[in-house]
Amino acid sequence: MHWRPFRRAICERLRAAKLFQTPLALLEESVTNLFSTRENALVATPARDVTIATQPSQERFALPQTSPTKFDVIVVGSGASGGWASKRLAEAGLKVALLEAGRPQSDANFTEHQPAFELKYRNMATELVRKTRPVQSVFDVCNEYTAHWFANDLEEPYSTPKDQPYLWMGRVRMTGGRTNVWGRVSLRFSELDFKSASHDGFGEDWPLGYKDIEPYYDLVEKYVGVCGSKEGLEHLPDGQFQPPMPLTCQETLFRDRLKEKMGRVAMSARSANLTGPLPGRGPCHYCGPCERGCMTHSYFNSAFTTVADALRTGNCTLISNAMAYKVLMDAEKNRATGILYIDRNTKQPHEVHARIVILCAQTQESTRILFNSAARQYPNGLANSSGLLGHYFTAHVRSAGGSGDFPVFDAKPNLGAPTKPVGIYIARFRNLPGQPAAKNFLRGYGFEGEGGIDFNWGAPGFGEAYKKALREPRARIGITGFGEVLPRWENFLEIDPSVKDVWGIPSLKIHIKDSENETAMIKDIGESAGEMLEVVGAKNIRTYAHPSAPRWAVHEAGTARMGTDAKKSVLNQFQQSHDVKNLFVMDASGFPSNPCQNPTITIMALCVRSCDYLMDSLKKNEI
Ligand SMILES: Cc1cc2nc3c(=O)[nH]c(=O)nc-3n(C[C@H](O)[C@H](O)[C@H](O)COP(=O)(O)OP(=O)(O)OC[C@H]3O[C@@H](n4cnc5c(N)ncnc54)[C@H](O)[C@@H]3O)c2cc1C
Numbered sequence: 001m002h003w004r005p006f007r008r009a010i011c012e013r014l015r016a017a018k019l020f021q022t023p024l025a026l027l028e029e030s031v032t033n034l035f036s037t038r039e040n041a042l043v044a045t046p047a048r049d050v051t052i053a054t055q056p057s058q059e060r061f062a063l064p065q066t067s068p069t070k071f072d073v074i075v076v077g078s079g080a081s082g083g084w085a086s087k088r089l090a091e092a093g094l095k096v097a098l099l100e101a102g103r104p105q106s107d108a109n110f111t112e113h114q115p116a117f118e119l120k121y122r123n124m125a126t127e128l129v130r131k132t133r134p135v136q137s138v139f140d141v142c143n144e145y146t147a148h149w150f151a152n153d154l155e156e157p158y159s160t161p162k163d164q165p166y167l168w169m170g171r172v173r174m175t176g177g178r179t180n181v182w183g184r185v186s187l188r189f190s191e192l193d194f195k196s197a198s199h200d201g202f203g204e205d206w207p208l209g210y211k212d213i214e215p216y217y218d219l220v221e222k223y224v225g226v227c228g229s230k231e232g233l234e235h236l237p238d239g240q241f242q243p244p245m246p247l248t249c250q251e252t253l254f255r256d257r258l259k260e261k262m263g264r265v266a267m268s269a270r271s272a273n274l275t276g277p278l279p280g281r282g283p284c285h286y287c288g289p290c291e292r293g294c295m296t297h298s299y300f301n302s303a304f305t306t307v308a309d310a311l312r313t314g315n316c317t318l319i320s321n322a323m324a325y326k327v328l329m330d331a332e333k334n335r336a337t338g339i340l341y342i343d344r345n346t347k348q349p350h351e352v353h354a355r356i357v358i359l360c361a362q363t364q365e366s367t368r369i370l371f372n373s374a375a376r377q378y379p380n381g382l383a384n385s386s387g388l389l390g391h392y393f394t395a396h397v398r399s400a401g402g403s404g405d406f407p408v409f410d411a412k413p414n415l416g417a418p419t420k421p422v423g424i425y426i427a428r429f430r431n432l433p434g435q436p437a438a439k440n441f442l443r444g445y446g447f448e449g450e451g452g453i454d455f456n457w458g459a460p461g462f463g464e465a466y467k468k469a470l471r472e473p474r475a476r477i478g479i480t481g482f483g484e485v486l487p488r489w490e491n492f493l494e495i496d497p498s499v500k501d502v503w504g505i506p507s508l509k510i511h512i513k514d515s516e517n518e519t520a521m522i523k524d525i526g527e528s529a530g531e532m533l534e535v536v537g538a539k540n541i542r543t544y545a546h547p548s549a550p551r552w553a554v555h556e557a558g559t560a561r562m563g564t565d566a567k568k569s570v571l572n573q574f575q576q577s578h579d580v581k582n583l584f585v586m587d588a589s590g591f592p593s594n595p596c597q598n599p600t601i602t603i604m605a606l607c608v609r610s611c612d613y614l615m616d617s618l619k620k621n622e623i
Pocket residue numbers: 076077078079080081082099100101102139141169170171172173174175176177178179181182183184185186187322323324325360361362363365366369554555587588598599600601603
């Protein structure tokens with residue numbers, strides 16, 4: 001006899017007999033686990049195998065285990081977007097299953113105060129880190145302190161055409177995703193960004209404008225805690241800021257001279273670091289390496305903010321080590337019914353079901369899940385009747401900039417001094433309304449930079465003379481351009497049927513290269529960096545301008561773009577699939593363009609807006 005059909009009846013009897021007071025759903029879960037264990041132990045032959053891969057494959061898995069709990073919503077991914085989706089929905093009373101491919105994060109893992117000499121290899125054994133994370137460790141935030149937070153590149157491969165190398169970095173596999181290690185620069189998009197196609201004729205406008213998202217920027221910034229100064233720029237709107245972090249003497253000189261001589265605006269970078277307290281979080285104490293965590297929770301990391309809030313409601317269940325494979329569908333009703341995921345540790349498949357599915361796995365990963373959800377009714381990938389899924393992939397260029405020496409102002413270098421985790425930001429100054437257009441490229445770029453006092457590490461010599469020269473302070477400012485990449489059809493993601501991860505899930509092939517627009521912009525970034533450093537009086541100026549590949553900025557977007565026309569877009573303005581009404585993609589996949597400002601505060605604001613729409617639709621019974 002198979003016991004499953006009688007599971008609920010058994011549990012009800014147990015409760016009625018007052019043998020267990022556990023809530024029915026949890027009791028069912030325990031009973032299921034008990035019987036599953038017994039089945040596995042007692043049955044001599046393995047459980048019936050089924051093939052679940054959608055691409056031609058010989059991979060075989062055990063029959064998926066189904067979670068007995070029926071959730072209202074499944075959120076895939078616990079980073080910037082997934083954290084907000086689970087917080088917003090769980091706080092409103094919806095039962096949320098939060099699936100996260102990575103491990104749980106906790107304060108005990110944070111090492112921002114640990115000196116390198118306490119580490120086994122003193123943070124010097126880069127080769128060892130590189131062995132398993134050759135791509136992730138290209139970004140220095142993946143090092144001996146944090147390497148285990150990142151995906152093992154050998155376990156989670158992807159491919160590219162030979163002539164289009166691409167480094168897919170920042171694949172964090174912990175609760176909180178990339179927000180564990182992000183740079184925290186938080187800049188709003190402006191009306192110019194949302195309507196850039198109308199401004200210069202390239203691509204598509206966003207199906208929403210600044211006024212639509214403004215209240216959500218306000219809400220998100222107040223909670224996240226963004227420090228910064230109000231500058232009154234229409235193309236870089238002010239927000240709900242905590243006081244800015246002070247500039248160094250060199251940064252102050254740079255800002256003042258740049259304004260005076262060129263009319264350009266440099267400011268203390270608007271950043272998700274607290275300068276004042278928020279409930280449960282202390283202001284930053286300037287220890288420096290935020291990418292290793294923060295025990296006082298003074299920078300924004302979903303793990304200890306949005307996800308923690310969601311869990312506190314009791315309505316959100318975090319399922320860690322759950323690698324989402326595909327969206328489960330009821331093809332007849334054309335509704336998403338849940339997610340099939342693979343447990344990273346056991347490699348066993350599981351199903352979890354809900355009324356609504358929200359993908360927040362980061363642009364490439366969410367797109368991969370949609371492609372891998374292809375079925376007879378959706379041969380080109382789920383939510384892809386437009387054929388646009390995977391196309392218009394964008395990632396900022398960040399391969400040009402410059403640096404120069406500045407006056408020291410009598411400061412002394414000090415190894416243990418407070419370290420400001422926030423530098424400067426130079427607002428976009430190209431191709432703004434009312435200005436002559438740049439001759440050979442569209443859109444614009446901003447600069448991130450920082451400067452301060454350091455030892456003269458490059459001093460020549462030996463012995464006493466070297467020690468003396470080393471202590472001669474140097475002050476240098478470096479600035480790096482972050483430029484908009486045009487959304488072009490030719491830059492796209494697809495499934496590579498010949499590559500799979502260790503869980504048997506087909507991997508992505510990533511196609512992206514510089515167009516003439518990016519090439520011209522990169523050249524201009526290098527030149528303008530040199531020009532600005534010269535004008536503000538820097539010495540020993542060095543500039544650079546390289547092609548983007550292989551190292552694009554970790555600000556990817558655009559592969560399931562939003563729009564009003566279902567033939568020309570994948571999602572509507574609330575990040576809801578045009579094709580499957582109870583399926584949403586709330587990360588940056590929906591961005592119709594990728595303005596030069598860092599994307600994450602917009603990802604979060606948009607996500608909250610879409611959650612509010614979702615709840616409204618549920619109330620009206622429209623989903
Ligand atoms: C080093 C670095 C610096 C950055 N600096 C900045 C900055 O200064 N300003 C800025 O705006 N942005 C910055 N970013 C980008 C920013 O981190 C991202 O834009 C943002 O985190 C994206 O949010 P997300 O929710 O889409 O994805 P993430 O925050 O990456 O979260 C995605 C989560 O989904 C999980 N996941 C993936 N696949 C699956 C699956 N199949 N099943 C289940 N779970 C899955 C991942 O493990 C991860 O936890 C930086 C990123 C990096 C890496």
